[in-house]
Every structure is written in structure tokens, then in C-alpha cells.
Amino acid sequence: MLKDIKSPQDIKNLSIKQLNSLAAEIRETIIATVNKNGGHLASNLGVVELSIALHMVYNSPEDKIVWDVGHQCYTHKLLTGRYNDFPTLRQSGGLSGFPKSTESPHDSFDTGHASTSISAALGILAAEKIKGSHNRSVAVIGDGALTGGLAFEALSHAGQVELPLVVILNDNKMSIGSNVGGISKHLSRLSLTARYQKFRQAVDNVVQRIPFIGDFLFMLMVRFKRAVKAIFYIDNFFVDLGFEYVGPINGHNIFQLIQVIREAKNLNKPVVVHVSTKKGRGYDSAEENPSSYHAVAASGSAEIKNSFTSAFSEAILKEGILNERVAVITAAMEDGTGLANFRKKFPKRFFDVGIAEGHAVTFAAALASRSLRPVVAIYSSFFQRALDQVIHDVCLQKLPVIFALDRAGLVSDDGATHQGIYDISLFRSAPYIHMLCPAGVEELHLMLKWALEQEAPILIRYPKAECPGADPAFSLPLVKGRGEWIVRNKEKSNCCLMFTGSLYPQLMEAVSILTERGIKADLYNLRFIKPIDEDYLLEIINSYKYIVIAEEGSLYGGFGEYALGLALKGNTSASIKILALDENYTSLGKRDELLKWNKLDADSIVKTVERMQTH
Numbered sequence: 224m225l226k227d228i229k230s231p232q233d234i235k236n237l238s239i240k241q242l243n244s245l246a247a248e249i250r251e252t253i254i255a256t257v258n259k260n261g262g263h264l265a266s267n268l269g270v271v272e273l274s275i276a277l278h279m280v281y282n283s284p285e286d287k288i289v290w291d292v293g294h295q296c297y298t299h300k301l302l303t304g305r306y307n308d309f310p311t312l313r314q315s316g317g318l319s320g321f322p323k324s325t326e327s328p329h330d331s332f333d334t335g336h337a338s339t340s341i342s343a344a345l346g347i348l349a350a351e352k353i354k355g356s357h358n359r360s361v362a363v364i365g366d367g368a369l370t371g372g373l374a375f376e377a378l379s380h381a382g383q384v385e386l387p388l389v390v391i392l393n394d395n396k397m398s399i400g401s402n403v404g405g406i407s408k409h410l411s412r413l414s415l416t417a418r419y420q421k422f423r424q425a426v427d428n429v430v431q432r433i434p435f436i437g438d439f440l441f442m443l444m445v446r447f448k449r450a451v452k453a454i455f456y457i458d459n460f461f462v463d464l465g466f467e468y469v470g471p472i473n474g475h476n477i478f479q480l481i482q483v484i485r486e487a488k489n490l491n492k493p494v495v496v497h498v499s500t501k502k503g504r505g506y507d508s509a510e511e512n513p514s515s516y517h518a519v520a521a522s523g524s525a526e527i528k529n530s531f532t533s534a535f536s537e538a539i540l541k542e543g544i545l546n547e548r549v550a551v552i553t554a555a556m557e558d559g560t561g562l563a564n565f566r567k568k569f570p571k572r573f574f575d576v577g578i579a580e581g582h583a584v585t586f587a588a589a590l591a592s593r594s595l596r597p598v599v600a601i602y603s604s605f606f607q608r609a610l611d612q613v614i615h616d617v618c619l620q621k622l623p624v625i626f627a628l629d630r631a632g633l634v635s636d637d638g639a640t641h642q643g644i645y646d647i648s649l650f651r652s653a654p655y656i657h658m659l660c661p662a663g664v665e666e667l668h669l670m671l672k673w674a675l676e677q678e679a680p681i682l683i684r685y686p687k688a689e690c691p692g693a694d695p696a697f698s699l700p701l702v703k704g705r706g707e708w709i710v711r712n713k714e715k716s717n718c719c720l721m722f723t724g725s726l727y728p729q730l731m732e733a734v735s736i737l738t739e740r741g742i743k744a745d746l747y748n749l750r751f752i753k754p755i756d757e758d759y760l761l762e763i764i765n766s767y768k769y770i771v772i773a774e775e776g777s778l779y780g781g782f783g784e785y786a787l788g789l790a791l792k793g794n795t796s797a798s799i800k801i802l803a804l805d806e807n808y809t810s811l812g813k814r815d816e817l818l819k820w821n822k823l824d825a826d827s828i829v830k831t832v833e834r835m836q837t838h
Contacts, residue, residue, distance in 0.1 A: 225252060229304045231278040231329075239478050242279075246271045246477065250505040252309065253297050260313050261521035261636060262320050263294040265503035265513040269395050269474070270363075273498055274298035276480035277361065277391070280488055287331035287347045287360040291340030291368045293321035293640075295393070296330075303329035313636045315812040321640060331360070335640020336605060337578045338371025340364045341390055345377055348386045359488060365393025365500075367555055370577030382465025387491045389484070394471060395502045395513075461495040470497025475504060521636075529692065531667065531685040531725075532629055536561030538668045539598060539627075542675055543569050548596045549675065552587050554580045560600035560629050580605055584612035584624070591622040596675050599624060603631040603643025603684060610649055617680050618653045624681075625674045631660075631684035632725045632775035633817040639810040646684055647723075648780030651753050656680045658753040660724035662709075664692035666750070673701050686725040686775065688814060694727075696748065704756035710734050710746035717768040718744040718832060723752065723782065725775045729818060732825035737832060744832060752782045760786065761793040769835045770799045773823060778803035800831055 224241065225248045228234060237245065249271050257264045275298070277288055283303065290296045300318060301309060305327065311317025322330035332343040344362035351358045364374060369392065381388050430444060431437045461468045467490060472483050480498070487494040502517075503509025509516035520526070543549045543565055550572040553560050557575055566573040576583045580601055587597035601609075606628055617624045631643040651658060657679055661667035667685060674681035691697075696707045706721075709731070718737075722730045730746055737744045747763065752774075764770055764786070772783040783801030790799055802823055809820040818824045822831070 224248060225301060225306055228302060228306065231281075231283050231302050234275065234278060234302065242275055242477050246275060247505070249275075249298050249301055252301060252306075254506055256309055256312055257297075257519050259521065260310075261519055262297075262313050263517060264506070264519045265509045265516040266292075266295045266365075266395070267297040268504045268506055268509060269500040269502045270295050270365075270393060271298050271504065272475045272477045272480060273363070273391065273393065273500060274302065276477055276484055277363070278302050279477075279481050280484045281359060281361060284328040284331070285358045287344065287358070288329075289332050289334060289340040289344040289347070289360065289362050290322050291334050291362065291364045291374075292337045293334035295363075295365070296322050299329070300327075303327055313638075313811070315816060317811075319638045319811065320636065321638060323638075333640065335638070336608065337368035338364075338374040340368070341374050341377035341381060341388075344390075345381050345384070345386065345388050348388055349384070352386065359387065359389070361389045361391060361488075363391045363393055365391075365395060367578055370555065370579060372579055372581065378461070378464050378466075381493050385465065385493060387488075388493050389487045390466070390493075390495045391484070392470070392495055392497045393474065393500055394497060395474075395500045466493045466495045468495045468497065470495070471499040472496060474498040474500030527687070527689055529664070529690050531661070531688060531690040532559070532561040534664045534667045534690045534692075535600070535627055535629070535671070535685070536564060538671045539600075540564050540568060541668070542671060543572065546596060546675060547572075548594065550574070550587075550590055550595050550597045552576060552583045552590075552597055552599045554578055554583045554601050554605065556600070556602060556605075556629075559602065560627070562600055580609040581612045584609040584626075585616045587624045588612070588616040588620065588622050591617075591624045592620070597624050598627055598671075600627040600629065602641075603628040603646045604634070604641050607645060607649060613650060613656075613680075614653050618655050621655050621679060623678050625671070626680070626682040627671075628682060628684040630687045632686040632688075633804075633814050633821070633823075634687055635813045635817075636811070642808075642810055643684075643686075644776045644804050644808070646682070647752060647774065647776040647782055650682055651780070651782070651785070653680070656682055656753060657703075657751070658682045658684065659751055660684055660749065661697075662691065662722075662724035662727035662748050662750075663694055663697040664690050665697035666724065669698065669701060670750075684723075684725075686814070688725065689728075691727055701750065702756075704751050704754045705759055706748050706750040708745065709748050710744070712743045712745055714743065716743040716745045718742065718836070719747055719763065719767040719770050720744055720828070720832075721747045721749055721770065721772045721786075723749055723774040723776070726773050726823060729823060729825045729828065730773060733828040733832070736825060736829045740829075740833075742832065742836065749782070755785075755789075757789055761789060761795070764790050764795050764797050764799070765793065767797055769832065770797050771802060771828065771831060771835070772799065773802040773828060775818075775823065776803060778805050798835055800835060802828065802831065 224245050313320045321335045324330050340362035344360040347360040430441045487496050502513035552574045555578045587599045590597040634641050659670045696709050734746050774782050781803050
């Protein structure tokens with residue numbers, strides 16, 4: 224059936240038996256595609272029936288479905304006319320692995336980071352009301368996204384404005400505010416139905432109209448209802464915020480899902496539908512070990528054996544053994560940031576705060592204020608969400624918190640929302656912060672050890688890539704504000720290439736190619752991008768005719784722009800070229816492809832130098 228579905232309208236008349244067959248076909252398609260291309264497998268297998276039920280009840284694209292985290296949208300894409308393009312999932316020029324509004328009108332909001340759906344769906348609903356439209360919106364939040372503070376801020380607001388927002392809580396890990404016993408479940412479902420709500424309102428109106436004693440009786444009824452709920456319910460956070468609540472509902476029973484979601488929609492008030500699903504549903508290996516199958520590598524893709532993440536993992540464990548004041552914080556990324564071994568060795572000094580980057584930073588600041596040495600390990604793209612806490616709680620107080628930013632730079636497959644290219648621009652302006660970029664294993668160890676000895680905020684950024692370990696320059700002592708020469712020709716060169724650490728392999732290859740072509744070029748590893756020994760850097764710039772600065776980050780507000788401004792103030796005569804990423808950078812592909820397409824590969828760097836020398 225799947226190949227014939229061009230829009231959600233094509234499933235509206237299918238029977239429950241046909242819908243179950245469709246669910247099985249969708250699972251086969253997702254498994255085959257993800258095993259080939261890589262992607263998020265377990266979470267998508269868990270929401271197949273839920274996705275079908277949502278499209279049976281809502282009329283997309285007029286009604287808006289906001290997915291959170293967005294990586295659970297594969298079934299949604301298959302039901303909205305993208306079956307023929309599905310083999311291109313997460314491939315260059317193909318479908319994004321996340322909702323993307325430029326890809327389809329059915330993708331109502333781009334959601335690559337967690338905890339944003341309730342805010343977005345509520346805003347969409349408010350906009351529809353202002354415009355006089357009766358279109359609806361629904362937020363599907365799950366996979367840990369409810370641990371993020373933004374979700375709770377939105378829930379609080381949604382209960383206040385009382386728009387008919389439906390929040391689907393896709394619970395595949397733990398029960399959140401669950402009710403106790405069969406009676407309470409029955410009551411929660413009964414309270415959801417539109418018939419019950421209309422009956423309750425009618426009774427309330429009749430009672431309030433009774434002369435003299437109406438208001439008194441009404442208050443007694445309200446108290447009685449509260450007393451009954453207190454007996455049969457555990458305190459329900461959602462009800463306290465002003466939502467109707469139902470659940471948990473079996474998230475793999477299409478018939479029941481359709482019934483409950485339709486009733487929630489018809490209720491015309493804020494509702495939380497608590498849906499219980501199983502990650503990896505229908506794929507034995509993923510069901511047994513959903514964490515391992517959360518994200519699956521593409522078939523034939525080589526695992527990064529000696530990665531920067533593994534180098535950091537070794538370094539932080541070593542420092543944890545040597546210094547009992549070292550504590551580690553992460554935001555739901557223990558494995559991704561390489562902290563599993565540290566947690567096993569030092570469980571009392573390890574903290575996973577959930578998807579709450581802002582809290583992670585302020586929590587770390589408080590640890591630092593009490594003489595501990597906290598290390599916060601977070602992906603660069605997620606660290607953006609903690610900007611205020613970094614400035615206000617860490618930097619202004621000059622607290623010695625170390626930020627280890629994994630996935631800094633270009634990242635394979637996940638597209639624009641996961642590129643770690645903004646951290647230099649965003650955080651370089653933060654007061655008193657030090658920013659370092661290791662180029663290899665020894666240098667990363669050296670920088671972490673140095674950072675733990677400083678009384679200042681330190682940010683260390685490194686990519687999701689293989690971590691070189693052969694260059695003797697990596698082990699040379701750090702000099703604050705200065706870099707280190709990787710290649711310096713005995714015969715004076717007129718060209719100097721400067722780079723942030725992650726681009727070491729590309730710059731080394733470029734120097735080698737230039738040498739073969741008779742062009743001598745010196746190579747300077749910046750190490751620091753803040754603070755900078757400006758006199759020393761200006762001396763280097765003024766010693767050359769041509770300067771190329773390559774950084775794996777945003778062009779705007781990056782190190783290159785700073786260095787160019789410094790050179791202009793110093794009246795340099797050197798010709799300076801900055802290689803970085805502009806606003807229109809290509810974002811979907813493998814890292815090596817992205818480097819090439821964005822002119823940060825060795826061949827592009829060589830061409831840049833050759834053009835400079837011929838003009």
C-alpha cells in the first residue's frame with residue numbers, strides 16, 4: 224500500500240486491518256533504509272502506529288503536527304508523499320532526517336533539537352486563532368525531550384492561555400505522572416470524552432442557577448471532585464497546569480489511539496495524551512537494546528576508531544584519577560561524549576542532567592564556586608542553548624568551568640540543525656573565557672590538563688572525526704595566547720597558513736601539495752582562539768605576503784574576522800584570505816564531502832593559495 228500513498232488523505236478510508244498491514248510495511252521500509260543510509264532507527268519504529276493515528280485524525284498540512292525530537296518523523300514523511308524519495312534519507316541532496324519546512328508543507332516546523340514542540344505548536348495555534356482559522360496543531364514530545372526546561376515553560380503557558388492544544392507525550396522510557404489502578408485509568412479516560420465534558424458543564428450550569436444555594440452547592444461539587452481525584456490519582460502535574468490528562472494509552476493499538484486522539488481533539492481545551500510506546504518495536508535487536516539502535520550507522524561506513532571523543536574519554540578519566548576535585552556533567556549524552564568510563568569509575572562525580580544544557584552550565588558554575596573542577600561535555604550545536612548561563616553564571620563570575628565541545632565543526636548526515644559551527648562566534652565574545660582547539664591526541668590531553676590548572680572559564684572544541692596523534696608539535700607546552708608551528712621552512716616563505724585544530728589533516732595535505740608544486744608555505748596551528756597574544760600574531764601576519772586563515776566555523780564573528788580586524792589596525796600589507804562557512808553553507812552530507820563543498824578541503828586550500836599568488 225505504501226507506494227500508493229501520496230498524502231495523508233489516502234489512508235483516511237482504510238480499515239484497522241489495513242492500517243496494521245500498512246504499519247508493518249512502514250517498519251520494513253524504515254529498517255531497510257536506515258540500515259543502508261544510517262539514521263535514527265529505534266525511536267522511529269516506536270511511533271509507527273502513533274504517526275498513522277495522528278494522520279487519521281488530523282488533516283495535514285492544514286492541521287500542524289510538530290515532532291519532538293524531530294528524528295522520530297520517518298513514518299510521517301512516508302505518509303506525506305515522500306515514499307519515492309525515502310531512499311535518499313540523510314543523503315546529500317535527499318530527504319532530511321528531521322522535519323524540514325522547505326522540504327514539504329506537511330513539515331510545519333523545523334525541529335532538530337529537543338523540547339521545542341510545545342512552544343511551537345502553541346504558537347502555531349495562537350496564530351491560527353488570530354487569523355480566524357479553525358486549523359489545529361498537535362505537539363508530539365518524547366524520547367526524553369520532556370526533560371528540557373523549555374517544554375515545561377511552554378506547558379505552563381499553554382495551561383494559562385487555554386487554547387485547544389493537544390500534547391502527545393510519547394513515553395518510551397519511563398512513566399511520567401502516571402495514575403494508579405484500573406479505576407483511575409477509567410476515570411481519566413472518562414474525563415476526556417466530549418460527552419462527559421458537556422454533561423459536566425450542563426450540571427455545573429444547572430447547579431449554579433439554583434436560587435440562594437447554587438453557588439454553595441457548586442463549591443461543594445468542586446471540592447467533592449477534587450477529593451475523588453485525590454483518592455484515585457497520584458498528583459498529576461499536567462492537571463495542575465490546566466490540562467486534561469489521559470493515559471497511559473497503548474501506543475501500538477491503532478484503533479485505541481485513533482479513538483483517544485479524536486476525542487482529545489474534539490474536547491477544545493488543552494489535553495495531554497500519555498502514550499506508551501516501545502522503542503525498536505518490530506525489530507528484535509532494537510527492542511532488546513534500543514540505546515544501541517537509537518542511531519544506526521550507514522552500511523559500509525567506517526567507524527571512527529581513534530576519534531577526538533575517545534581521546535577526550537581517555538584524558539578526562541586520567542585527570543579524574545589524578546584529581547579528586549574533577550566532576551563531569553553532561554546533558555543526556557553520556558555515550559556520545561565519551562563519559563561512560565568516567566561514570567563507571569567515579570559515579571559520585573558524574574552527573575547526567577537530561578536535556579537541560581542551561582541547567583548543566585549553572586550547576587557546573589555552582590560546583591566551581593565550591594572549589595571543584597567541573598567539566599561540562601556537550602555537543603557544540605546543543606551548547607548554543609546555554610548561552611545566557613555561560614555568560615551570566617560562569618564568565619561574569621570568572622568561574623573555572625571547563626566546556627568540552629564535541630561535534631564542533633561540520634557533522635555528517637544530520638543537516639543544518641546539528642552543525643557545530645557557531646560556538647566560536649557565539650562564545651568568543653563572552654568575558655574572560657579562554658577558547659582552545661586541539662589538533663591531535665597529545666594536544667587534547669595537554670589542553671585539558673592545562674585547563675584544570677586555570678582559574679578561568681575554558682572552552683575546548685573538537686570535531687567528530689579521527690584524532691591525529693603523530694605530530695611532535697602536539698606535545699609542546701602551551702603558551703597562553705600563542706599557537707605552534709607545524710611546518711616552518713628554513714628558506715623564508717611568503718605564505719602562511721593558519722588553522723583551527725580540527726583542520727590539521729586538510730592543511731597538512733595542502734602544504735604537501737603546494738610543496739610538490741614548488742610553493743613553500745608555513746603552517747601555524749593557532750591552538751588558542753581566545754585570548755590572543757596580539758603583538759605576536761601581528762608579527763606573524765606582517766612577516767608574510769599571503770595569509771590564509773582556515774577555521775571550521777562560521778565566517779561571521781569567527782576568528783578570521785577578528786584576525787583581519789587586528790591586521791587592519793596594524794596597517795599590515797599582507798593579503799589575507801579567510802576560509803570559513805557563510806550563511807548559505809552546504810549542510811547535508813558526510814564530513815569529508817561538506818569540507819570539500821565548503822572549500823575547506825586540501826585541494827580547495829591549494830587553489831586559494833595559487834590564486835592569491837597569481838593576482
